[in-house]
Amino acid sequence: MLIVTLLIAASSPQLDRCLNSGEAARGVTPAMAACFGADYRRADARLNATYRATLRRLPPARQAALRQAQRGWIARRDAACPLQTGDGVGTIERLNHPACLTRETDRRTAWLARFR
Template sequence: MRLLLPLGCLLLVLASPARADDEYDACVGDAGAVMPDMGACGAEWIDREDARLNEAWQALLAELPEDSHPKLRDEQRAWLAYRDASCLFYLDAVEYGQVGRYLSYPSCRAFVIAQRTAALDEIRKSVAPI
């Protein structure tokens, strides 16, 4: 039962919506109401989340023994397929229009990447030497 509480707390953290970073907020403010400019802000946010993910990935690989790398790479490939398939419903112009394409999709994608980064960080912490 003691394991369930920390695991439950972790799941709550991972399920929390991603908060846009300050750079995204400033960029959107500067974009005014120009949707393509807001979309560019979202793309930059996704790029920053990808950079954080890559840092977490490299840090985790550095902590793991070589023989664990293939299984982790398989897991990451499966997650990449999930990432690539996620959030696409926001690109449906009929349902979500420009708001979906330029605001909701980048926010959703950044959130998915941030979740994976947090998961990789937790794995690294669990295998790091004490």
């Protein structure tokens, strides 16, 4: 429960609402996992919109550099947020993995917004 509490402390308003309603509010893992998955999809959509807007305002040479940097970031994000599987992995991983992806994606979105 402590891990879930820590994850919730850094959450979005939409995630908070989702986790405080229905089965998620009762601690049903699949419902909570759906909340975290939806939060990641929202973060990914913000990242994609910011990436496109950033590309549009850059000269062609900087666009190429950003594309290359973004490909590298995807690999680093995936390495930072591996999906744990196998014996001994608990259901909390269904919350930890999308929470990690969201955190890394939000950081990247902020970086992209400042990219020149």
